[in-house]
Amino acid sequence: xxxxxxxxxxxxxxLRYAEFEGWRIEPGGSHAxxxxxxxxxxxxxxxxxxxxxxxxxxxxNAGNHARHLRRVVDHCTxxxxxxxxxx
Amino acid sequence: MTDYEFTLKFSLPDAGANPDDHVEALAEAGCTDxxxxxxxxxRIALAFTRRAKSAFxxxxxxxxxxxxxxxxxxxxxxxxxFVGLTDVAEIAGxxxxxxxxxxxxxxxxxxxALHEGKPALxxxxxxxxxxxxxxxxxxxxxxxxxxxxxxxVNIAKEARQLPGATLPRNLExxxx
Numbered sequence: 001x002x003x004x005x006x007x008x009x010x011x012x013x014x015l016r017y018a019e020f021e022g023w024r025i026e027p028g029g030s031h032a033x034x035x036x037x038x039x040x041x042x043x044x045x046x047x048x049x050x051x052x053x054x055x056x057x058x059x060x061n062a063g064n065h066a067r068h069l070r071r072v073v074d075h076c077t078x079x080x081x082x083x084x085x086x087x
Numbered sequence: 088m089t090d091y092e093f094t095l096k097f098s099l100p101d102a103g104a105n106p107d108d109h110v111e112a113l114a115e116a117g118c119t120d121x122x123x124x125x126x127x128x129x130r131i132a133l134a135f136t137r138r139a140k141s142a143f144x145x146x147x148x149x150x151x152x153x154x155x156x157x158x159x160x161x162x163x164x165x166x167x168x169f170v171g172l173t174d175v176a177e178i179a180g181x182x183x184x185x186x187x188x189x190x191x192x193x194x195x196x197x198x199x200a201l202h203e204g205k206p207a208l209x210x211x212x213x214x215x216x217x218x219x220x221x222x223x224x225x226x227x228x229x230x231x232x233x234x235x236x237x238x239x240v241n242i243a244k245e246a247r248q249l250p251g252a253t254l255p256r257n258l259e260x261x262x263x
Contacts, residue, residue, distance in 0.1 A: 029107060031114030038126065049096065050134070051126025054110050060120035064090075064136040068122035071134075 006033060010066035011055065018073045025055075033057040036069070038076055050075070088138050091145040091233045093167070095153065096132045097160040106131070112156035121149070131160065142229075142236035150240070150261050162244055162262070167230075168237035171206035175214050179224070189222070196221050210238045 003025055006012040015025050015036065022039035029035075038051040050072045059065035099109070106125040113123060113133070121133035133153065139145035146165060153160055170178070176186035190197045198213035212234035219226040243258040253259075 030111055031119070032107070032110050035125075049124030049126050049130050049132035050122070052124065054123040054125065056114065056119045058119065061136065064120065065122065068134050068136070072122065072124075 003027065006055065007057070008059070008062035008066075010062045011059070011069070014066040014069040014073075015055070017070055021073050021076075023073060029054075029057075031057060036072075040076065088140060089142075089229055090136050090138050091142050091229065091236075092134075092136050093142075093146060093149075093165060093233050093237060094132060094134045095146075095149060095165055096130065096163040097153065097157070098163050099129050099131055099157065100159050100161065102129055109157050113153065116152040116156035118149070118152050118156065130163070131157070142232040143239065145233070146236045146240055147261055162240070165237040165240045167211050167234055168241050169201075169208050170211045170214070171208060173206070175209065175211065178211070178230070179215075179218060179226075193221070210234070212238045 004027060006015055011033075018036050019025060024037040024039070025034060026037065027034040033055045036053050036055060040051075053069060053072050055069070056065060109131060110123055110125065113119075113121070118133060118135075120137050121135040124132040124134070133149070135145070135149050137145040137149055139148065150162065167174075167178070172186050172190065173183050175181075176183045179186065181189070196217065198209055198217050200207040200209050202208040212231060215226050215231045215234055218224040219231070239258070240261060243254055243261060246252050246254060247259075247262060
């Protein structure tokens with residue numbers, strides 16, 4: 001993989017998970033280490049604002065940051081697989 | 088000190104602004120305890136895990152920090168607060184059918200919806216309080232506290248639209 005790894009192991013693991021689920025990771029920024037892009041970022045997508053999620057270089061808590069990143073990916077794939085049952 | 092999880096969504100009146108500048112400003116203002124989402128034009132969302140003495144302190148300091156970074160950002164919603172029955176069931180660990188049965192079987196005491204459409208909507212705090220006090224269910228105390236704080240913020244936000252409305256100072260400070 002050509003991408004440079006994130007310095008925090010927890011965050012790097014979350015980014016690999018996101019990539020496995022089809023998300024695109026793009027480095028860039030100063031405080032921001034980069035961004036991750038939802039593969040379904042279109043009208044059908046339900047991630048909303050988090051279709052593009054910002055990855056911090058030095059998050060206040062790397063474990064929490066990694067967990068939020070994973071949650072965004074899981075939330076997206078959940079909505080991709082199940083249509084809402086709300087009447 | 089407790090870790091509170093909540094999400095704040097804002098609209099951005101200046102459509103021409105570069106979202107990357109907002110993101111850098113948010114870091115400077117102390118928001119690296121939030122995941123920032125910029126996937127929708129004219130919007131920005133922050134999913135916080137914020138350590139604070141109380142849920143209200145967590146949400147109000149987050150609002151302060153965002154306003155410092157992006158002065159013209161307008162709060163759209165603090166969540167979790169507005170929920171449908173499906174959301175409540177998921178949060179409380181019931182199936183939607185069971186949650187619906189609980190609601191229909193306890194019409195006299197179940198909290199009134201704030202909107203009875205499809206889907207109907209409640210404030211999460213009112214349903215959690217009902218589950219705890221009327222049903223004797225175990226309810227996550229931290230979740231209940233943040234749901235109450237978000238409800239306060241969202242209602243205060245709406246109340247500011249009333250002509251001549253005066254909010255208590257501690258609430259008015261959240262917005263100006």
